[in-house]
Every structure is written in structure tokens, then in C-alpha cells.
Amino acid sequence: MTVRQLSLPALVTACVELGVPGVGLWRDPVRAYGVEAAAKLVRDAGLAVTTLCRGGFFTRGPRSDADNRDAVDEAAALGTDTLVLVSGGLAPGGRDLADARATIADGIARLAPYAGERGVRLAVEPLHPMYAADRCAVSTLDQALEIAERFPAEQVGVVVDTYHVWWDDLAPAAVARAGRAGRIASFQLADWTVPLPAGVLNGRGQLGDGCVDLRAWRRLVDAAGYTGPVEVELFNEGLWAREGREVLAETAARYTEHVL
Amino acid sequence: MTVRQLSLPALVTACVELGVPGVGLWRDPVRAYGVEAAAKLVRDAGLAVTTLCRGGFFTRGPRSDADNRDAVDEAAALGTDTLVLVSGGLAPGGRDLADARATIADGIARLAPYAGERGVRLAVEPLHPMYAADRCAVSTLDQALEIAERFPAEQVGVVVDTYHVWWDDLAPAAVARAGRAGRIASFQLADWTVPLPAGVLNGRGQLGDGCVDLRAWRRLVDAAGYTGPVEVELFNEGLWAREGREVLAETAARYTEHVL
Numbered sequence: 439m440t441v442r443q444l445s446l447p448a449l450v451t452a453c454v455e456l457g458v459p460g461v462g463l464w465r466d467p468v469r470a471y472g473v474e475a476a477a478k479l480v481r482d483a484g485l486a487v488t489t490l491c492r493g494g495f496f497t498r499g500p501r502s503d504a505d506n507r508d509a510v511d512e513a514a515a516l517g518t519d520t521l522v523l524v525s526g527g528l529a530p531g532g533r534d535l536a537d538a539r540a541t542i543a544d545g546i547a548r549l550a551p552y553a554g555e556r557g558v559r560l561a562v563e564p565l566h567p568m569y570a571a572d573r574c575a576v577s578t579l580d581q582a583l584e585i586a587e588r589f590p591a592e593q594v595g596v597v598v599d600t601y602h603v604w605w606d607d608l609a610p611a612a613v614a615r616a617g618r619a620g621r622i623a624s625f626q627l628a629d630w631t632v633p634l635p636a637g638v639l640n641g642r643g644q645l646g647d648g649c650v651d652l653r654a655w656r657r658l659v660d661a662a663g664y665t666g667p668v669e670v671e672l673f674n675e676g677l678w679a680r681e682g683r684e685v686l687a688e689t690a691a692r693y694t695e696h697v698l
Numbered sequence: 699m700t701v702r703q704l705s706l707p708a709l710v711t712a713c714v715e716l717g718v719p720g721v722g723l724w725r726d727p728v729r730a731y732g733v734e735a736a737a738k739l740v741r742d743a744g745l746a747v748t749t750l751c752r753g754g755f756f757t758r759g760p761r762s763d764a765d766n767r768d769a770v771d772e773a774a775a776l777g778t779d780t781l782v783l784v785s786g787g788l789a790p791g792g793r794d795l796a797d798a799r800a801t802i803a804d805g806i807a808r809l810a811p812y813a814g815e816r817g818v819r820l821a822v823e824p825l826h827p828m829y830a831a832d833r834c835a836v837s838t839l840d841q842a843l844e845i846a847e848r849f850p851a852e853q854v855g856v857v858v859d860t861y862h863v864w865w866d867d868l869a870p871a872a873v874a875r876a877g878r879a880g881r882i883a884s885f886q887l888a889d890w891t892v893p894l895p896a897g898v899l900n901g902r903g904q905l906g907d908g909c910v911d912l913r914a915w916r917r918l919v920d921a922a923g924y925t926g927p928v929e930v931e932l933f934n935e936g937l938w939a940r941e942g943r944e945v946l947a948e949t950a951a952r953y954t955e956h957v958l
Binding site: 528529532533534535566567568570572578581603604606607629630632633634635636637638648649650651698 | 699738788792793794795796825828830831832837838865866867890892893894895896897898908909910911
């Protein structure tokens with residue numbers, strides 16, 4: 439998503455040339471290219487698919503179940519063991535966040551066995567509280583863990599994304615708890631920059647441009663025992679308007695400067 | 699602030715005509731009108747000044763101290779016992795929220811005795827986490843209480859504002875804890891509507907237009923023993939563009955419909 443202006447073949451070529459060993463993919467471009475063709479493209483290049491984004495939106499009604507099973511199938515076909523879940527906000531017209539989280543947990547309960555049979559782990563991503571109404575009623579790592587812990591660790595984990603949790607003084611302890619339980623399924627980076635754009639979706643900052651102590655979060659996740667891939671996930675109109683390979687190279691350099 | 703298009707005299711007249719018994723004032727219009735003149739205007743109309751907004755911004759450097767003492771003086775002159783604090787975000791260029799909160803607590807420690815001597819209580823307002831970087835490093839009621847509890851309850855309390863805390867599953871318990879300790883200094887209402895506008899400052903929804911269960915929050919605060927005024931604080935470009943008295947009448951009607 440960081441360089442969504444690149445076609446899948448151009449993305450794969452750029453990753454290989456820059457020494458980026460893995461890539462997190464999103465469903466729409468994968469489906470547009472063809473799931474099997476995308477899987478072959480990435481596999482032939484020697485790249486790992488770190489995660490597939492995204493399943494979820496359990497609160498939008500029962501049709502989400504079939505779509506989420508499709509997402510699991512696509513993850514399995516791509517050879518990734520992790521499907522990221524953006525769980526959904528309030529039910530249409532609803533005002534009850536606790537009820538929304540119960541609906542989410544029920545949806546995960548229906549999906550987790552299906553995913554487990556296909557070697558795919560569900561990764562519950564807490565989103566920043568500014569998305570609680572319309573995107574994700576799971577707003578904190580503690581809430582995500584409370585849901586994940588109802589299931590075996592190999593079936594359901596959590597995502598630690600600096601953009602969503604950087605503000606939360608309770609998140610470091612939750613990272614440690616998730617790590618001890620083997621439930622950190624994905625670690626994602628984005629920086630926090632202000633002012634936020636209208637809609638607050640596409641304002642995630644390039645690493646180093648904002649106020650998040652990214653290296654401190656990486657060390658927290660390291661100390662929690664996480665040894666998996668580190669993803670950079672930026673939704674940023676400014677970055678999307680630039681040449682994609684240049685953005686990818688800049689991002690790799692920023693990673694070295696601010697995270698390693 | 700909900701009807702900032704009204705002059706102070708027009709605001710006072712409208713409140714009296716609509717049977718609104720008290721009004722929260724902001725410093726800028728009060729100072730522009732003259733603090734003593736504003737105090738006389740409101741007092742002669744039989745209106746209470748519920749709170750003065752705002753002091754704070756402790757993280758912007760030592761000059762905030764003098765300005766905050768001025769704010770206390772203005773509150774005392776207006777006859778309100780409550781000065782709302784928007785505490786400030788990260789220090790310029792900073793990345794350490796815990797350090798920002800320590801700076802805020804230090805600033806409150808310098809200000810609280812001065813305020814106490816003048817009959818003014820400081821009200822620490824947690825702001826939504828989307829403001830943590832640039833406006834207020836105090837993002838949750840629990841954080842606000844952790845700071846307030848270092849001081850006597852009659853010197854430092856907290857603000858419960860539905861816009862800022864509605865998403866937080868830990869907030870109801872914090873409301874109860876604050877109420878037991880006599881630390882709810884102010885209860886403010888705004889609804890949450892999406893999409894958020896650029897800058898995320900002026901998108902607070904009219905009561906009933908959004909997804910916050912306002913009546914449930916009022917009941918929570920009631921159950922916690924709060925008997926003080928209930929303020930409606932909307933920053934909303936759409937409301938500001940309309941005729942102010944009409945907006946005030948609508949707000950009073952919405953209050954009856956969604957809160958009482």
C-alpha cells in the first residue's frame with residue numbers, strides 16, 4: 439500500500455533490486471492481477487508475502503463471512519500465514535461499541551477454524567480510536583488481545599502498528615503480554631504527522647517525518663520476542679503522487695535511519 | 699464556542715430567552731469584550747458562568763505560566779470556579795508522551811495553589827488520542843485522573859467530554875472513580891460524526907447527529923454523583939455558519955431529546 443502506484447510486477451522488481459526480502463499485499467491489486475499469477479510472480483522472485491490485508495468488517499452484516507473465507511483462501515494461495523483483520527466499526531446506525539466488539543469476536547470465532555485448517559493465522563489489528571465509529575471498534579492492543587486470547591495463539595494473533603498505538607500508555611505492557619503469549623502476528627510501522635487530512639485515512643507519515651519514536655517501538659517488539667517481518671504501511675497521498683520506486687528506496691533508507 | 703458567531707450580549711440574551719441557566723465562556727471573546735464588562739453582563743442577566751476555557755499548553759514553554767495565571771484571574775473575575783485545561787501536546791520536536799505528561803503535571807503543580815487561593819479549580823481535560831501530538835498528551839480519563847489525584851480534589855479535577863472519551867472502554871470505570879473522589883469538575887457533550895474534517899478540530903457533531911450514546915454517558919456521570927452543569931461544546935463549521943440563536947435553540951431541543 440505504501441507504493442500502490444506500482445504495478446505488482448514493478449513492485450516485485452523494485453523489492454528485489456532494493457534488497458527488500460518480503461512484501462505485504464492487499465487484496466484488490468492481487469485479485470485484479472489474478473491470485474495464482476500474483477503468487478507465482480512473487481514466488482519466482484524469491485520474495486516472501488509477509489501478510490495479506492485485509493479481512494474483517496464483521497459488523498457490516500453476514501455477507502462478510504463469505505468474503506472473509508475468500509480472503510483466507512487468497513492468503514493461503516499467496517503463501518502467507520497471516521491475514522490482517524480490520525474488524526469493522528459500529529453496526530449501521532449503532533451506538534454500542536461493546537456490542538460491535540462482541541459481533542467481531544463472533545465473526546472471528548466463525549472464521550478462525552477455517553483459517554487454521556488452511557495454515558492462515560488471523561491478525562486482529564487495533565486501529566486508532568479516531569476510526570472506532572466507522573472502521574474498527576477494536577481501538578487498543580488490550581482490546582485486540584482480549585479477543586485474540588479466546589482462541590489458540592496459532593489461530594489468532596494481533597497486529598502492532600505504531601500509527602494506531604503510539605499514543606497509548608498501556609500499549610507497551612500489552613506488547614510484552616502479546617509477545618509472551620506468542621500473539622504478535624505482525625509489526626507495522628508508520629509515523630504520525632499533523633495536521634491530519636480530511637477523512638483521516640491517508641495521512642500516515644513517512645518514517646522519520648513525524649513524532650513516533652519508531653526505534654523505541656521496534657525495541658519493545660524485539661524485547662517481547664517478536665522475530666517476524668517488519669512492514670512499513672503508509673497511506674499517504676503525497677507519497678502516492680511520487681515515483682513509486684523512489685518512494686520505496688526512500689522508505690528503505692528511512693527504515694535504516696529510524697528503525698534499525 | 700458552540701455559537702461563537704454570537705456576540706457576548708447576543709449570547710446572553712439568547713440564553714436568557716431560551717431558559718439556558720448558565721454558559722461556558724472562552725477567553726478570547728471575554729478579553730475582547732473586557733473581562734469586568736463581561737462579568738457584569740452575565741451577572742446582571744442572572745446567568746452562571748459554568749467554566750472558562752482554557753488554560754494549559756504547559757508543554758509550549760515557560761511563558762505558559764504567566765498566561766495561565768491570567769486565565770485563573772479571569773475565571774475568578776467572571777465568577778466561575780472552574781478553569782478548563784487543555785494541557786498541550788509533545789514538546790516542540792519531541793517524541794516522548796510520558797515526558798510531556800510529566801511537564802504537564804509540573805505545570806499544574808505550579809498553577810494549582812495560585813488557582814486555589816482564588817477559588818478556582820483546575821479541570822484537566824483528556825482530549826481524544828488524535829490530538830496527542832499537538833494539543834494534549836493527556837488522552838484518557840485514567841491519565842487525567844492520575845495527574846489530578848496528586849492534588850487536593852478541591853484544587854484539581856477532570857473534565858468528562860463525550861467527544862473525547864466515548865471510544866474508551868476504560869472510561870466508564872474512570873468516571874465512577876472520579877465521581878467517588880469528587881473530581882468531576884465539568885461534563886461536556888458533543889457527538890461523534892464522520893467523516894472528520896481536515897485538521898480534525900471543527901467536526902464535533904450536534905447532539906443526536908452522531909454515534910455517541912449521550913444519554914448513557916449522562917446517566918454514568920449522574921450515577922457517579924455529579925450534580926454540576928452540563929455543557930454542550932461543539933466546534934463545527936456548519937453550525938457556525940448558521941444563525942446563532944437558531945443553533946442555540948436547536949441545541950437546547952436536542953439536549954432535551956437526546957440527553958435528559
